[in-house]
Amino acid sequence: MHIRWLEDFVCLAQAGSLARAAELRNVTPPAFGRRMQALEVWAGAPLIDRSTFPVRLTAEGRQFLEAAQTALRTLEDARLSLRAAHRADASTLTIATGKTLARSMVPAWLAGLREALRDDPAGAGFRTRLSTHATHDALAMFTEGDADFLLCYSPHDMPVMLDDARYVFHPVGVERMVCVAAADARGGPAFRLQRPKSGTRPAPVPMIAYAETLTMGRMVNQEIARRKLASWLDVIAVSDFAESVHEMVRQKMGLAWLPARLIADDLHSGRLVRADLQGGDSADLALDIRLYRPRAQMRPLAEAFWRAAAAA
Numbered sequence: 001m002h003i004r005w006l007e008d009f010v011c012l013a014q015a016g017s018l019a020r021a022a023e024l025r026n027v028t029p030p031a032f033g034r035r036m037q038a039l040e041v042w043a044g045a046p047l048i049d050r051s052t053f054p055v056r057l058t059a060e061g062r063q064f065l066e067a068a069q070t071a072l073r074t075l076e077d078a079r080l081s082l083r084a085a086h087r088a089d090a091s092t093l094t095i096a097t098g099k100t101l102a103r104s105m106v107p108a109w110l111a112g113l114r115e116a117l118r119d120d121p122a123g124a125g126f127r128t129r130l131s132t133h134a135t136h137d138a139l140a141m142f143t144e145g146d147a148d149f150l151l152c153y154s155p156h157d158m159p160v161m162l163d164d165a166r167y168v169f170h171p172v173g174v175e176r177m178v179c180v181a182a183a184d185a186r187g188g189p190a191f192r193l194q195r196p197k198s199g200t201r202p203a204p205v206p207m208i209a210y211a212e213t214l215t216m217g218r219m220v221n222q223e224i225a226r227r228k229l230a231s232w233l234d235v236i237a238v239s240d241f242a243e244s245v246h247e248m249v250r251q252k253m254g255l256a257w258l259p260a261r262l263i264a265d266d267l268h269s270g271r272l273v274r275a276d277l278q279g280g281d282s283a284d285l286a287l288d289i290r291l292y293r294p295r296a297q298m299r300p301l302a303e304a305f306w307r308a309a310a311a312a
Contacts, residue, residue, distance in 0.1 A: 005039040006068040008021065010065065010072065012036065091301065093129070093149070093302060093305055094146070095130055099242070100259060101151055101152070101175075105175070113309060113312065120308070142292065153175060162292060165295070166294060166295055167295060175289055176286055177257040178274060192276075193275055208254045208255070209245075210238070216242065246263060250266065250272065
């Protein structure tokens with residue numbers, strides 16, 4: 001039995017509709033229905049009367065609802081207590097971020113902030129706990145109070161959606177995504193973005209893609225659609241890990257869009273080269289990087305860190 005099944009069940013009892021509860025829980029109605037069926041199998045009794053609209057709980061469901069709410073409250077109280085004890089160290093900051101940012105940007109960024117705070121009584125000698133997740137999970141960690149800050153990509157046309165009344169952000173950088181391929185024997189790209197000449201049908205160019213769950217994946221797919229390149233690219237591998245995409249490009253499997261910070265050494269050495277459209281038409285993409293904090297007053301260390309990040 002999964003805790004989320006209990007949360008789904010309580011949400012259904014409040015929403016009165018399977019479709020509405022699925023929407024509130026951010027899953028598809030069929031997936032939500034399967035969860036409820038699995039919960040009923042675990043409980044050993046029918047909990048939902050699906051013959052009515054809006055749906056109603058059975059007598060067993062009403063009895064189980066009270067137990068589910070009590071269990072969730074108990075677990076939440078225990079979680080809050082443990083979290084408070086875990087974060088009792090006032091000299092530690094927790095930052096929720098993604099794996100790619102933690103690898104490509106965070107080390108140099110944090111080093112600069114530590115130097116800026118060296119003589120600040122509130123921030124000198126602070127420790128950092130980085131917690132890396134997919135964007136949705138990092139958002140959840142931050143909004144549930146398990147992290148002091150959220151550091152994330154936020155494209156212009158697909159910004160992170162957080163309540164402006166509760167949270168504020170500061171732009172701390174831009175990630176440039178560069179279309180690259182491994183170098184061939186002559187130092188040029190082994191693969192290149194290109195549109196076939198009229199009347200020709202060359203083989204599609206192999207490409208390493210990001211999963212749609214990643215902000216980078218959605219951005220790259222939008223660029224491909226905008227340039228009408230989809231039919232000339234053959235996606236031979238998909239990954240939710242930028243370092244994996246990077247290594248596959250290095251192994252000459254295909255081209256990909258990669259963060260400039262991540263591949264700086266490869267570009268400098270010539271192992272990777274730009275694979276833009278012929279004619280010098282740049283295919284670079286730009287991703288804003290934002291640092292989010294709660295609007296409410298934070299502890300002195302967090303406030304000092306925010307001031308230093310905003311001034312950098």
